[in-house]
Amino acid sequence: MALAVITDPGKPWTRRSFSPRFLEGRAWLREQFMGAGMSVRLDAGANLIARLEGSVAGAPPIMLGSHSDTVPSGGRFDGTAGILTALEAVRALQASGYQFRHPIEIVDFLAEEPSEYGLSCVGSRAMVGELDAKMLTYTNAQGETLSEAIVRVGGDPAAIASMPRPTIAGYLELHIEQGVVLESNKLDLGLVTGIAGITRVEIVLKGAADHAGSTLMQYRRDASLPAAELVLLVAQQAHAFAARKDGHFVATAGVLEISPNAANVVPGGARMILDIRAEKPALVDEFVALLDRESAAIAARAKVDRERFAILSQNPPAPCDAHLRDLLGRSAEKLGYSTTTLASGAGHDAAFISHIGPSAMLFIPCRGGKSHTPEEWSEPEQLAVGAATLYEAIRLLDGQNI
Amino acid sequence: MALAVITDPGKPWTRRSFSPRFLEGRAWLREQFMGAGMSVRLDAGANLIARLEGSVAGAPPIMLGSHSDTVPSGGRFDGTAGILTALEAVRALQASGYQFRHPIEIVDFLAEEPSEYGLSCVGSRAMVGELDAKMLTYTNAQGETLSEAIVRVGGDPAAIASMPRPTIAGYLELHIEQGVVLESNKLDLGLVTGIAGITRVEIVLKGAADHAGSTLMQYRRDASLPAAELVLLVAQQAHAFAARKDGHFVATAGVLEISPNAANVVPGGARMILDIRAEKPALVDEFVALLDRESAAIAARAKVDRERFAILSQNPPAPCDAHLRDLLGRSAEKLGYSTTTLASGAGHDAAFISHIGPSAMLFIPCRGGKSHTPEEWSEPEQLAVGAATLYEAIRLLDGQNI
Numbered sequence: 001m002a003l004a005v006i007t008d009p010g011k012p013w014t015r016r017s018f019s020p021r022f023l024e025g026r027a028w029l030r031e032q033f034m035g036a037g038m039s040v041r042l043d044a045g046a047n048l049i050a051r052l053e054g055s056v057a058g059a060p061p062i063m064l065g066s067h068s069d070t071v072p073s074g075g076r077f078d079g080t081a082g083i084l085t086a087l088e089a090v091r092a093l094q095a096s097g098y099q100f101r102h103p104i105e106i107v108d109f110l111a112e113e114p115s116e117y118g119l120s121c122v123g124s125r126a127m128v129g130e131l132d133a134k135m136l137t138y139t140n141a142q143g144e145t146l147s148e149a150i151v152r153v154g155g156d157p158a159a160i161a162s163m164p165r166p167t168i169a170g171y172l173e174l175h176i177e178q179g180v181v182l183e184s185n186k187l188d189l190g191l192v193t194g195i196a197g198i199t200r201v202e203i204v205l206k207g208a209a210d211h212a213g214s215t216l217m218q219y220r221r222d223a224s225l226p227a228a229e230l231v232l233l234v235a236q237q238a239h240a241f242a243a244r245k246d247g248h249f250v251a252t253a254g255v256l257e258i259s260p261n262a263a264n265v266v267p268g269g270a271r272m273i274l275d276i277r278a279e280k281p282a283l284v285d286e287f288v289a290l291l292d293r294e295s296a297a298i299a300a301r302a303k304v305d306r307e308r309f310a311i312l313s314q315n316p317p318a319p320c321d322a323h324l325r326d327l328l329g330r331s332a333e334k335l336g337y338s339t340t341t342l343a344s345g346a347g348h349d350a351a352f353i354s355h356i357g358p359s360a361m362l363f364i365p366c367r368g369g370k371s372h373t374p375e376e377w378s379e380p381e382q383l384a385v386g387a388a389t390l391y392e393a394i395r396l397l398d399g400q401n402i
Numbered sequence: 403m404a405l406a407v408i409t410d411p412g413k414p415w416t417r418r419s420f421s422p423r424f425l426e427g428r429a430w431l432r433e434q435f436m437g438a439g440m441s442v443r444l445d446a447g448a449n450l451i452a453r454l455e456g457s458v459a460g461a462p463p464i465m466l467g468s469h470s471d472t473v474p475s476g477g478r479f480d481g482t483a484g485i486l487t488a489l490e491a492v493r494a495l496q497a498s499g500y501q502f503r504h505p506i507e508i509v510d511f512l513a514e515e516p517s518e519y520g521l522s523c524v525g526s527r528a529m530v531g532e533l534d535a536k537m538l539t540y541t542n543a544q545g546e547t548l549s550e551a552i553v554r555v556g557g558d559p560a561a562i563a564s565m566p567r568p569t570i571a572g573y574l575e576l577h578i579e580q581g582v583v584l585e586s587n588k589l590d591l592g593l594v595t596g597i598a599g600i601t602r603v604e605i606v607l608k609g610a611a612d613h614a615g616s617t618l619m620q621y622r623r624d625a626s627l628p629a630a631e632l633v634l635l636v637a638q639q640a641h642a643f644a645a646r647k648d649g650h651f652v653a654t655a656g657v658l659e660i661s662p663n664a665a666n667v668v669p670g671g672a673r674m675i676l677d678i679r680a681e682k683p684a685l686v687d688e689f690v691a692l693l694d695r696e697s698a699a700i701a702a703r704a705k706v707d708r709e710r711f712a713i714l715s716q717n718p719p720a721p722c723d724a725h726l727r728d729l730l731g732r733s734a735e736k737l738g739y740s741t742t743t744l745a746s747g748a749g750h751d752a753a754f755i756s757h758i759g760p761s762a763m764l765f766i767p768c769r770g771g772k773s774h775t776p777e778e779w780s781e782p783e784q785l786a787v788g789a790a791t792l793y794e795a796i797r798l799l800d801g802q803n804i
Contacts, residue, residue, distance in 0.1 A: 114666075125507060145584055179616035196615060200665055211773050212654035212677045213598060213747030214581035217641045219771065222656060225637055228630035252614035254665045256658070256685070263602055263675045264516075264654045265774070273665045275614045343614030369621065371613050394541045 003028055003068070003084070004076035012374055013076050016207060017111035017122070018051075018149045025068050029083065029108055036091050038106070045126025046155030048108040052090065054100040054398075063171040063369055064089075064390070064399055065107035067123075067349060071114070074175075077366060077377020079381075083108055084175045085387040102169050102398050109349040110153070116140040117149060124349035125159050128356045133161070144362055168357040170397050171322050173350045174386045175361060176378050180369035181342050188337035188365030188385050191325050195344045195351040196248045196277035197317035199284050203230065203295055204308035209260055209268025220266050224258045226302040227270035231256060234274055247279030248343030250279030251287060256357045277345050279317050294347035318351035323358035324397070337385055346371075362386060362393075405430055405470070405486070414776055418629050419471035419513035419524070420551045427470050431485065431510055438493050440476055440508070446565045447528025448557030450510040454492065456502040456800075464799055465573040465759075466491075466792070467509035469501075469751060477778025479768060479785075484512055484576045487789040492791055504571050504800050511751040512555070518542035519551060526751035528562050530758045535563070544564070570759040572726050572799050575752045576788045577763060578780055582771035583744050590646045590739035590787050592765030593727050596680035596744040597753040598650045599719035601686050605632065606710035611670025622668050628704040629672035632660065632720070634699055636676055642688060649681030650745030653689060679747050695764035696724050720753035726762035726799070733794030737786055764788060764795075777803055 001194075006025045008014040015021045026048050033040050033050035038345065040050050041044035051061070066082025086106045093100070110123030117138040125131040136147040138159050141365045147157040177183075182190050231253045238251035255273035274291065278284045293310055299306040325341075350359045364386040367377040407732030410416040417423045422803050428450050431629055435452035452471075453463070468484025488508045495502070519540040527533040538559050539548040549559040579585075584592050609623035611714050633655045640653035659677035676693065680686045701708040702794045727743075735739045744765065752761045766788040769779040 046484070046623060052625045059417070074576045075419050106429065110510075177616065179618065180621050182616070185619075197616070209775070210771060211748055212656050213600065213652065213679050213749065214579065214773070215580065215652070215747070215771060216583070217637070217644045217652055219582050219586075224633055224655060228633040229632035231626055232634075235619070235624065242619045250615065250617070250619055252624075252665075252668055254614050254669060255663055256669070257659050258658050261656075261657055261659070261676045265656050266654055267656060267658075275665045277615050345617070346613055347615065369612060370616060371616070 001076065002014040003080055011073055013070055014072050015070045015071065017070065017113065017269055022069055023153060026108065032087060035250060036087060042154045043127065044159040045123050045131065045151045046110045046150050046209055047123040047127060050106045051105045052100060054102040054104070056101045059102045059104040060167045060169045061103040062394060063107060063168045063353070064173070065349070066110045066173050066175060067112035068129060069111055069113050073371045073373050073374055075374060076370050077176045077376055077378050078178070079112060080362065081176055081378065081383060081386070085174045085196065085383055085390055087279065088387045089390040089394055093394065098395065100398055104394070107203050110155070112161055112349050117146040118147065120351055121347065121352055122146070124264045124352035126163070127166065129165050130352060130355070131160055143291055159355045165356050170321065171350060171353045171357060171359040172324065172328070172390060173348060173359070173361045174390055175363060176366040176376070177363040177369035178346050178366065179342065180370060182363065182365035183367070183369065185340065187340050189332050189339045189343045189364070189389060190314060191329050191339050192320050192344050192361035192363060193325070193341050194279050194317055195348055195361070196199060196279050196280060197284060198313070198315045198347060199276045199288065200312040201276065201291060202275040202276070202308060202310050202312050203306065204271050205270040205299055205304050207268050207302070207304040208266065208308045209264045212264045221303050222266050223270040223304050224267035225260065226293040226298045226304050227256060227272060229298045230272065230342045233289070235293055235324060237290060241283055249278045249283055250345055251276045263268070269280060273312070274358060279343050281316060308394060314353070315347065316344065318354045320350070320354070320360045321358035324358050327393045327396045328360055328362050328389060331389045331396060334392055335388055337389060403480065405482055406686055415476055415763065416474050417472045418471065418474065419515065419517045419601050420555055424471055425555065428510065434489060435508065438489060438496065446558040446561035447525050447533065448512045448552050448555045449525040449529060452508045454502060456504040456506070456508045458503045461504045462569045462571045463505040463507040464796060465509060465755070466575070467751070468575050469511045469514035469579060470488045473774045475776055476774050477776060479578045479778055479780050480580070480773050481514060483578055483766065483780065483785060483788070487576045487785055487792055489798055490590055490789045490794040495796065501795065501796045502800055506796070509651040509761045512552070512557070514751050519548040521548065523749065523751055523754055524548070526754035528565070528624055529568065530754045531567050532754060532757070533562055533793045540735060541665045567758050572723070573692055573752060573759060573761040574726065574730070574792060574795060575750060575761070575763045576792055577750060577765060577767040578773060578778070579765040580768065580771060580773035582763065583742065584767035585769070585771065587742065589627050589742050589767070591734050591741045591791060592724050593731050593741050594746050594763035594765060595727070595743050596681050596719055596721035597750055598681050599683060599686060600715070600717045601678045601690065602714040603678065603690060604710060604712050604714050605676070605708065607673050607701055607706050608674040608709045609670050609704070609706040610668065614666045614668050617668055623705050624668050625672040625706050626669035626757070628700045628706050629658060629660065629674060631700045632691045634676065635696055636693070639689065639692060643685055648685060650747055651680045651685055652747055654677045661756060668770040674713070677756060681745050683718060717749065717753070720756045722752070722756070722762045723760035726760050729795045729798045730762060730764050730791060733798060736794055737790055739791060764791060
């Protein structure tokens with residue numbers, strides 16, 4: 001709550017990446033890390049990294065973390081829960097007299113949420129060598145490049161490409177579920193099997209924007225009609241694909257715009273962006289092929305042109321490390337917490353960190369599954385259950401892998 | 403074309419009511435009227451009225467006209483065709499040596515198109531005593547009231563309420579069809595049976611704006627799904643109502659907005675505005691009742707709240723005067739032009755003028771039915787056919803009714 005109140009006033013809870021509030025939040029975090037005896041630095045990608053040395057020379061660090069930025073009018077747990085439960089686990093381990101063999105690093109990754117520069121997971125991409133030169137040229141509405149923004153918050157974009165990819169013993173990220181599987185089933189913790197891949201498809205339909213009063217029904221080429229059919233098809237087919245129970249599967253028509261969007265004009269144009277998420281790439285391929293086929297047929301039946309059917313982006317799924325998941329499961333079991341395995345439908349920094357070493361995620365429940373809204377809430381006890389499980393898992397991981 | 407080139411540069415063809423271009427257009431019109439020996443004045447509602455006196459003292463005027471304002475990026479015929487064919491008919495009658503018995507008035511009604519003040523048919527409403535005090539307080543985006551704007555273009559809003567409602571021998575308005583009935587059936591002219599009533603209905607649906615990645619399909623309350631069902635229902639039922647052939651019937655879901663309209667969020671809200679037009683008020687009532695019933699049922703099935711179902715506005719249909727339509731039909735027949743009767747689905751100043759005296763409309767074809775777009779086009783010959791028919795009809799009307 002002390003970090004949460006560092007918010008844009010009048011628009012709680014907002015701490016946008018690259019903003020003055022974001023830097024205030026990081027200054028607060030820096031103090032907490034230093035209070036726990038950790039050293040703090042920024043890497044070239046402006047990730048804020050707190051570190052505690054271990055007793056075994058040259059051992060790779062155990063990495064923990066998440067992100068401190070929020071969406072506009074977001075919540076107080078998405079991201080910060082992962083950083084602060086990690087800090088609490090490290091503090092508790094220190095207080096118990098535990099001697100770390102591995103170094104411990106807690107990372108506040110830069111700009112995990114979609115930033116003003118049109119990119120998310122900026123810091124974790126940079127850390128694993130996937131923030132390319134083109135991305136650094138993306139601009140915000142004021143024309144500032146992402147590269148300039150990274151300099152502004154203390155990074156060194158010119159050095160990102162040559163930054164060595166870290167060697168890690170493992171990465172553990174606690175996060176609120178952002179769904180209702182745990183709450184609905186009255187479970188304490190979710191052991192994440194993998195982070196779903198995200199595919200975005202854009203469909204543009206073009207009919208004729210005729211007068212809504214004088215154009216008889218039989219003469220219309222209303223682009224909103226095939227768009228409406230597609231909205232219903234996406235939901236119906238997503239239910240069917242999910243019912244196969246072949247891993248997480250959801251699909252959403254989240255963007256739907258008709259033009260000119262005027263009461264007295266037949267909609268001449270429609271544009272939609274579909275978001276398809278699955279653990280199995282084959283399901284995504286099958287779904288996209290079905291959409292391609294059906295959208296062409298539906299448009300043709302409606303005498304409307306399908307001007308565009310394009311895959312805008314395709315992030316592959318990132319399976320979580322089975323061994324780390326097992327460590328988290330054994331830790332929860334030892335403490336008597338109930339668990340289930342489930343997939344993450346949301347993207348996370350862990351998806352990128354999995355490219356450089358074993359990574360796993362632990363979900364705690366959040367009320368009503370609400371996230372990216374001021375109502376987002378997890379009980380202190382739910383956070384404590386997560387922190388205690390991290391505590392045990394860090395001990396298990398620290399005793400291995402050297 | 404000389405009037406059309408008075409347009410906002412770079413955005414042809416735009417001559418918005420109350421704008422400097424609009425006043426330039428009216429200055430040009432004033433010159434043409436005066437060149438035809440007509441006197442020109444503005445009434446309290448800032449309608450520009452050109453008048454030619456007749457030989458019979460006290461005879462009510464034959465009123466002709468339409469409007470010179472356009473929608474943004476509109477066409478060169480919607481409105482101006484009615485004013486300029488009327489002027490041409492009057493000039494030709496004068497050139498033929500014809501002596502008018504009735505006075506002739508050609509009116510450029512103020513702001514027929516939806517204005518920046520959220521109101522259309524401003525001038526014709528004022529003339530018939532239906533521009534009320536509340537409407538005069540409507541503001542544009544800059545905060546100027548409609549009343550202030552009327553003063554700015556030469557009207558006297560304080561005098562509108564006490565302005566006597568004119569007595570007229572009849573009102574004739576030529577207009578482009580804005581549909582494809584004439585073109586599709588290769589007909590010269592449309593004799594308008596009536597101007598359809600326009601009813602606008604707003605429906606607001608509220609579900610839950612959950613995370614598009616982590617919210618499983620079975621836990622969603624996606625407001626875009628019942629909205630899509632309603633879009634399809636409106637079109638399907640409008641076809642069925644039109645097929646009864648009980649006068650003009652069209653219905654359009656022209657406005658559809660989902661919120662937050664983001665690729666990664668399940669649509670939590672949807673808002674639509676429906677536009678229903680018919681000659682028979684009973685059909686509108688039946689359609690609205692069906693929508694009310696079905697939208698409630700569809701929302702309930704989708705576990706979405708129907709927050710609002712409201713009639714935003716309801717303009718009754720305005721039948722055209724049968725006798726004037728007969729004069730137009732006899733005129734066309736005399737000249738050998740083919741005609742059909744048809745309804746106007748679009749609103750026109752004639753709908754308001756019909757409240758103070760017999761009114762009728764004559765439609766000419768326009769290419770592809772296109773209107774409110776720069777592509778709007780009628781051939782010079784099609785305009786000439788309309789002007790010649792007005793010429794004959796004015797003679798017939800002038801010989802009667804005294």
